[in-house]
Amino acid sequence: MSAVADLLLSVDGVTVDYSGFKALDAFSMTLNRGETRVVIGPNGAGKSTLCDTIIGRVRPSDGRVIFRGEDISRLPEPAIVGRGICRKFQAPGVLPMLSVRENLALAARRDRRWWKSVGIGIPAGDRQVIEETLELVGLAERADIPGGQLAHGEKQWLEIGMVMATGAELLLLDEPTAGMGPAETSRTAELILGLGAARSVLVIDHDMSFVEQLGAPVTVMHQGRFLKQGSIAEVRADPDVAAVYLGHAA
């Protein structure tokens, strides 16, 4: 396959302007089908804004976001999700009053128009995805308790499970290991690695041990700009990256 056919997402010269402060400054990057990529960068580098822009929460003042050849940067959020992108937020965003299974049922539903929701119970077609996801994220035992009663790490997994259950081709995971211990972090890395080639994943994280476990290529951001891209070892060895993290940057 040619490189163009493999291209899934291309962020093309995107600028996001928070009244004078450029959270993204002519930022560009691309992601191929089936690829896992980690985005790192110091605080304020624009990592979360990148996610916000791809998912449609923030509109770029300049540049385009191309997903499967289509400019999605002006689409409403539900339409973007409909195209096959889903995001896990930084703070766990599970629905506290719904059971774990119901949380996943919401995510697994493909036809999300309101009149299709008039009916009792989880449609048979969705059950398989839900049960598979429950197994995958290890919450099968906890399926019937309210999402709000899960432990912090379990909430993170549930939300990753929800993002997976939507069937999205591109998953944006914003700090999936925030607040997790080492064991939980490894488990999360396995979860992401187990997604296989059918999905592309964009992970944002600070935790270098987690990034190493993922073993994926790394994109480094700084002050809203693209700084470096390469393997973890390359990025580690790079003087510019070191300067940015140690605060010597111009």
Place this chain on the structure above:
Amino acid sequence: MSKLVPPAPLRRAKPALPWVLLALGIAAPFYLGAYDLNLLARFMAMAILAMGLVLIWGHGGILSLGQGVFFGLGGYAIAMHMKLADLPAGEMPDFMVWSGREALPVWWEPFASPAFALAAILIVPTLLGALFAWAVFHRRVGGTYFALITQALALAFATLIISRQDVTGGFNGLTDFYSVFGFGLASPGTGTGLYWLTLAVLCLAYLGLRWLLASRFGMLLRATRDGENRVRFLGYATTPFKTVAFAIAALLAGIAGALFTLHAGVVSPALIGVVPSIEMVVWVAIGGRYSLAGAIVGALLVNLARDAVSSAFPELWLYLMGALFIVVVTLFPNGLAGLLKGNRA
């Protein structure tokens, strides 16, 4: 907050409660006098509105301080019909003559038809509710802002009715009805018939809402209440869910207003403005905002209490009402239903 565990007998009695209430309701015409039956029927009409608030406020997190508007639309629609139905063709209602109008306003004319009036009761509140809710929600304005806007709506609506005395009856509203759809209102049979009708609508609304709340629609409504952004980023357009819920609540309020007007024999701005609209919320707050049965009980209890207290000590009622608001909302956010159930939210 209310971590009170209800006594065991109460908990055991709970599943039987709806059936007991239903039996009492069906039997009411046989043990209540005409006056009390009429009073009960009015309160039951209000309970229909209250259940709509459970849908939007309890399960949707949408606080409406303007349900009186939709109640009023239903009430005025039936009242206009009754005003015209009692008249010989070509004549105007008495209050229009007194205020010196020359002719019946054009928009009054179709209300002479019973079918039109019925359709108006069902369609006008629903449509207005949907339009209003959509206009506000689709721009992502909600929560406190929405509540404040609904209150402004209640004020504007009531003021408009009062000021347009020549076509609305003004402050006194519309009253002195003699018949509805050919039945004389003075005959006791009509009163009982209307009571059955109200009870039937109440039961239908209860069952319909129970089903809706148990459906995926109800689940999505609750999910939107608790995390609208999460739901939106799972790919759902959340505005339609909130709009549809609000329209259903408006429909129920409209039906309630029409039934109430039939029983009370009057509809007036005093029943639909800012203060009555917010009182409707207190029925549900006391009964339990998540519970349909709680809303019914709350509407009946508060109105009974109001009837008992306010005739004897009108000024005391306002203190009581104020105190009820404060105590229930701060200490018992799940209302009576919450006390009965132990705890819910």
Place this chain on the structure above:
Amino acid sequence: MDFALFLNQLFNGFSLASLYLLASLGLALSFGIMRVINMAHGEMLMLGGYLAWLTLLVVPGGAGILLAVPVAFAGAAAMGGLIQTSLIRRLSSRPLDTLLATWGVSLILQQAARDLFGAIGVEVRAPDWLMGSFTVAGVTLPSARLFIIAVAVLVLGALALVLLKTRIGLLTRAVNQDRMMASAVGIDVKRVDFTVFCLGSGIAGLAGVMLALLGPVTPNVGQSYIIPAFLVVVMGGLGSIVGTTTAAIVLGVFSALAQMFVDVSVAQMLLLVFVILFIQIRPQGVVAVRTRQLDV
């Protein structure tokens, strides 16, 4: 169109806007930092009105009016502080419940005023220098209304000074921008809440003195101004003084100009329609506060 009438209504619009502004500043300030609306805020206006009347009973004449201003401010601020500590603080994470509970307070305060001072209301006799009027280019400018505009401008100026130059102002702006962060860097958020709430209630009390100069003080005098003030808050944008001021002027002038063509009740309906239309264009309010929080 009669140009003099237009100018006259424009002037009336500004005086109405001044009242809307004084009534809504406190609401907007506390909404900005606590995300709650005090439905009993209208009763702070009422309280200010009655306090003005009481002050003038003791000290009649112009000196009385000047004395009434601090008395009303202090009285309303104290009442606001009481409501904040006893009720609103307990409900801080439940904004809709706060609306309902403070509505309960509003009912009780209105009924208490009815029992104490009577349902008809009391008249404050404005001093002579407030009774006259000026005529400029065919437009009659009543002194009382000019006075109200002047007071609104003064209050706005003083509030701007407090917010920009004082320590409590700095803290208020910090909490307004990011409550969690402010709390994390050691700002006593509860104390800021309390102070801002008292200040806002005090301003409403001041507005009550102005209402007393315009007409009788009745138990529900606050109700006639509070709902437009709510609309000002909806339109102004979260906690922005500039936004609130702009919204108050727009709605005040809109109301007054609309009344050239339609009666008061239709003008009220048009005002609501105007706000809903405005939301279609700028849902975030006149002045948008960009925020990165997920749920505002």
